[in-house]
Amino acid sequence: MNRKKPVNLLLVEDDLADQMSFKRFVKQEQLPYDYTIAGSVAEAVDLLKKQTFEIVLADHALGDGTAFDIVDYIPMATPIIFVTGSGNEAVAVKALKLGAADYLTKDLNGEYLHLIPITIDNVLKAKAVEAELESYRRHLEKLVEERTAELRLEIDYRKRAEERLMQEKERAQVTLKSIGDAVIVTGDTGLIEFINPAAEKLTEWRHAEALGRPIDEVFHIIDEKTRKPLPNPVAQCLSEGEAKILMSGTVLIDRLGREYAIQDSAAPIRGEGNEIQGVVLVFSDVSHARRLSRELAYQASHDPLTGLVNRREFETRLNRVLQTRKVCEDQFAFCYLDLDQFKVINDTCGHTAGDELLKQVTSLLQRKVRKRDTLARLGGDEFGVLMEHCGIEQAERLADELREIIADYRFNWNNQSFHIGVSIGLMAITEEFNCLNDLLMVADASCYAAKDAGRNRVFVYQKNDEEIRRLSGQMQWVAKLNDALDHKRFQLYRQPICTTGTQNGEHYEILVRILSADREVILPGAFIPAAERYGLMSRIDEYIIENTLLWFAEHSGALADLSMCSINLSGQTLGSDSAQHCIQAALKKFNLPADRFCFEVTETAAIANLNQATRFMGALKTLGCRFALDDFGSGLSSFAYLKNLPVDFLKIDGMFVKDICCDPVDLAMVKSINEIGHLLGKQTIAEFVETEEIYLHLLELGVDYAQGFWLGRPEPLGE
Incomplete structure (x- = not known):
């Protein structure tokens, strides 16, 4: 729009950052705006009383009210543009009903600023068109008055002309209010009468070319998934007499064959007698939003490292197969793959090498897996293959090809070459399996049977297989552990942790045992592997946390004597929001000092879930809790991650400590860990102190704390 003088504009915006963004944008784009800024409703009202503005740009949410509060102070001839936040469509609708010329939606990146000059230009153009129409109407009325006598014979023609003028005015008003989107107006026969620039851009039809053409020729839409043509909303509007909104997944194909994801609506234009005189079609390009939605859906169902289907999606497909088996007799098979020697490479070369190995293995497996089948990463170094329309004999051949x-x-990594293998559990999905859990348990056990048989082989499950029954013995711990949790058969023990300096209060680690129904004490080595494998460690950890904190709440004397109480957390708990909330709630409920409690996490668990571990520790350290890194030194990448973990103590792995009296390498390792820990401001604890000689060596090295049978054996908490 060509102007000789700048636009006299009032900006109503209480956010200083948004004010600055507007100023910078106007200056950067050299926009011809003579603007005044009001930072509140009161300031805006005061300015509107004192001076006249050509246009008002108002943010809806203001500190002392909303933009609706200033509408009554704006002259009728002065257009107002509302600026709303994302998701405030109701505000925008209300604003338009109150007479707003247009509205804009803010976004976090400030992209809406680029729409301001376009919208202002369109509104001013609309205002000019309305003024021109009003001038034309007045001129016409004057002519009618002057020439009444001459036009009596043409009264019918004049009435028709006035009706056409009313139709054009209604169409113009709808078009002007929709100017930010693509707009096409048709007559009552579906022939195009108007197409705005935005619609020209999306359809690649110029106004002059589209005029008079059928709407189907210019506006061609299909279903995104089926690729089949969709009914034209203009035709539906004309036949049904109601507004239409297009279904989700609509794609517009322009004149050049390019495709745009769109959302649109069509509404009938009615005359004075309520007859349909045409249709206005409004649509907009939502390709970016729809592409983002597809990407989010993909991320929710795929593994980000390998691009394969993730465990959640794979289990959904397995469930679908289980349901299909109930109504048809098609054949399906399931392969459960676990890489051999992956941990060696991961610990030796680091996680970057481990990630690269997984990506390369994925490429290898994809070469052999049939297109109809599903290859998924189930977690860590475990993969799954769902074979559809596949008998067990064919599945066994395919599984062996994967193994080979x-x-x-x-x-190859850093001039080193590694040989790996894969252990595969294979099973037919038959009527034997009614639920996903049973299917996964047998597949898991079959994979372990392959490992037990020597690795790098395929184990084919047979119904009532003795080997699987043997492995299922470990799985039976699931029921025993759940029973122990339900009947509170877990017993808390404590083992002292002694300072090598002056002891100030009691410091010990909480350990756990199970007291079986026949009063047998079961050590953790018997049930912890099963608990970790079958996802019960978080429940056990929460049981230990709650009962330990409850015990101290009930024994104030023990709490008074306590210097530090250490509680072990598993890798599963480290990534659990519920465990974090459990600790926070228990400390608050029992009103216990958080700085008396230290949570031990193994080095391997912390490194495997580094981001989660850091967030988990950070949340609890804000309360005052301490953290210890257990079995430190067992991983080969320990020091690389140490600076990133907010721990207070390093527990030196007992495999180094127990032989420091006779093995100079172990002695050097303990010395190095202790010195680096101290340099990083962390205290050190040595495990497996089983003799006085070991203890004296630790004193000489300057290790802060010691723990082991020589200093004290585990005993029930409270004894």
Whole structure:
């Protein structure tokens, strides 16, 4: 719009950052705006009383009210543009009903600023058109008055002309209010009468070319998934007499064959007698939003490292197969793959090498897996293959091909070459399996049977298989552990942790045992592996946390004597929001001093869930809790991650400590860990102190704390 003088504009915005963004944008784009800024409703009202503005741009949410509070102070001839937050469509609708010329939606990146000059220009153009129409109407009325006598014979023609003028005015008003989107107006026969620039851009039809053409010729839409043509909303509007909104997943194909994801609506234009005189079609390009939605859906169902289907989606497909088996007799098979020697490479070369290995293995497996089948990463170094329309004999051949391609592969990293293998559990999905849990349990056990048989082989499950029954014995711990939790058969023990300096209060670690129904004490080595494997460690950890804190709440004397109480957390708990809330709630409920409690996490668990571990520790350290890194030194990448973990204590792995009296390498390792820990401001604890000689060596090295049978054996908490 060509102007000789700048636009006299009032900006109503209480956010200083948004004010600055507007100023910078106007200056950067050299916009011809003579603007005044009001930072509140009161300031805006005061300015509107004193001076006249050509246009008002108002943010809806203001500190002392809303933009609706200033509407009554704006002259009728002065257009107002509302600026709303994302998701405030109701505000925008209300604003338009109150007479707003248009509205804009803010976004976090400030992209809406680029729409301001376009919208202002369109509103001013609309105002000019309305003024021109009003001038034309007045001129016409004057002519009618002057020439009444001459036009008596043409009264019918004049009435028709006035009706056409009313139709054009209504169409113009709808078009002007929709100017930010693409707009096409048709007559009552579906022939195009108007197409705005935005619609020209999306359809690649110029106004002059589209005029008079059928709407189907210019506006061609299909279903995004089926690729089939969709009914034209204009035709539906004309036939049904009601507004239409297009279904989600609509795609517009322009004149050049390019595709745009759109959302649109069509509404009938009615005359004075309520007859349909045409249709206005409003649509907009939502390709970016729809693409983002597809990406989010993909991320929710795929593994970000390998691009394969993730465990959640894989289990959904397995469940679908289980349901299908109930109504048809098609054949399905399930392969459960676990890489051999992956941990060696991951610990030796680091997680970057481990990630690269997983990506390369994925490429190898994809070469052999049929297109109809589903290959998924189930977690860590475990993969799954769902074979559809596949008998067990064919599945066994395919599984062996997968094993062979992995066995023949060599992973090269930093001038080192590694041989890996894969253990595969294979099973037919038959009527034997009614639920997903049973299916996964047998597949898991079959995979472990392959590992037990020597690794790098395929184990084919047979109904009532003795080997699977043997492995299922471990799985039976699931029921025993749940029973122990339900009947409170877990017993808390404590083992002292002694300072090598002056002891100030009691410091000990909480350990756990199970007291079986026949009063047998079961050590953790018997049930912890099963608990970790079958996802019960978080429940056990929460049981230990709650009962330990409850015990101290009930024994104020023990709490008074306490210097530090250490509680072990598993890797599963470290990534659990519920465990974090459990600790926070228990400390608050029992009103216990958080700085008396230290939570021990193993080095391997912390590194495997580094981001989660850091967030978990950070949340509890704000309350005052302490953290210890257990079994430190067992991983080969320990020091690389140490600076990133907010721990207070390092527990030196007992495999180094127990032989420091006779093994100079172990002695050097303990010395190095102790010195680096102290340099990083962390205290050290040595495990497996089983003799006085070991203890004296630790004193000489300057290790802060010691723990082991020589200093004290575990005993029930409270004894």
